[in-house]
Amino acid sequence: MSxxxxxWFTTAIAAPCDTGRVESDGVSIAYRGWGEPGGPGVLLVHGGGAHAHWWDHVAxxxxxxxxxxxxxxxxxxxxxxRAKSYDLDRWAxxxxxxxxxxxxxERPTLIGHSMGGFVTLTAALRYGEELAGAVAVDSPVRERSPEERAARQRRAFGPARVHADREALLARFRTVPEQEGDLPYVHRHIAEHSIRAVEGGWSWKFDPKIFAGIGLTPGDLGRPGCRIALFRAEHGLVPAGMGEMVVDRMGRAAPVVEIPGAGHHVMVDQPLALVTALRTLLADWEHSVPVAAPAL
Structure with missing residues (x-):
């Protein structure tokens, strides 16, 4: 029995939500919003191959x-x-x-998970002066993202195929990397919004071309114009030393926060711990003054 x-989950999923679209470089970009417009604002950014509904129970x-x-x-x-090509600047x-x-x-905060953390840090480098802060959640800064590695090794995210049976396709949904302890109701909700009806059946929503090059390397980092914070999952992909390296290269005084018991996909196995940590950080940033890092 499931x-x-x-x-708390059913209440969050049922919360009033507005939707909208905006054009970005010739592509229609969809978004979902909670709370009254006007801010202070928070923009949540999903990982590679994912989508906005990964945040439905968190936002x-x-x-x-x-x-x-x-x-x-x-x-x-x-x-x-879909775009002709993809990279972090395009998504920023x-x-x-x-x-x-x-x-x-004015000056919202960006919060990105995994590849979305790379996009968030890229945005902080490109137009950080317009932001209050940028938070990367278990985003391993190295040659390739976990999603891109899985796609290149053909372990996931292969060519889009049409499946006649909706339930059979939903049963194939897996997080990348897979992890123990995923909450089944969160997993199911995300899976249901990961597919779309197409001629002849059902298919995944993401464009397979997104995995052409979505990594963020230490050499890509620099000094952003806003605060930054790094979250790492205890059983995720970011070792403690990597967080210190990112902070050092970005020249900012920044917290490195560990989510205990969490795997890489924190919102799927430890969503309430993630919410608690984010609430704490946002409250602090709204009522404190940034600490300047020493000059390099």
């Missing part, structure tokens, strides 16, 4: 007071359109386009 979802729990929370489908993902432009129309107020 585990029944707890009330409503971050709406406190007047806060506005938005989750984006990057180009080639979810319900957004998608974020900027959403920031301009989604009611996120």
């Amino acid at each position: 585990e029944l979802p707890p009330s 409503p729990l971050l709406v406190e007071g007047a806060r506005r929370v938005v989750a984006v489908d990057l180009a080639g993902h979810g319900d957004s359109g 432009s998608d974020l900027r386009a959403v920031l301009g129309v989604a009611g996120l107020g």
Whole structure:
């Protein structure tokens, strides 16, 4: 018998949500929003091959007071359109386009998971002066993202195929990398929004071309114009030393926060711990002054 979802999850999923679209470099970008427009704003960024619905059970729990929370489908993902090619700068432009129309107020905060953390850090480097802060959640800064490695090794994210049976396709949904302890009701919700109806049946939503080159290397880092913070899952992909390296290369005083008991996909196995950590960080950033890092 499948585990029944707890009330906090069903309440979050049922929370009022508005949707919108904006054009970014010729591609229609979809987003979902919670809370009244005007900010202070938070923009949530999914990982490679994922989509905005990965945040459906997290975003409503971050709406406190007047806060506005938005989750984006990057180009080639979810319900957004597809581009001719993809890279981190292209996706950083998608974020900027959403920031301009989604009611996120002045100087919002970006929060990105995995590859979305690479996009978030890239945005902080490109237009950080327009942001209050940028948070990367278990984003391993190295040659290739975990999603890209899986695609190159043909362990996941292969060519889009049409499946006649919807339930059979849903049963094939796996997180990359796979991890123990995923909450089944979260897993099912994400899977249901990962597929789309096509001629002849059902297929995954993501564009397979997104995995052409989505890694972030230490050499790509520099000094951003906003605060940064790094979250690492205890059983995830970011070793403690990597967090220190990123902070050192970005020249910022930044916290490195560990989510205990979590695998790489923190919102799937430890969502409430992630929410608690994010609430704490956001509250601190809204009422504190940044500490400047020593000059290099």
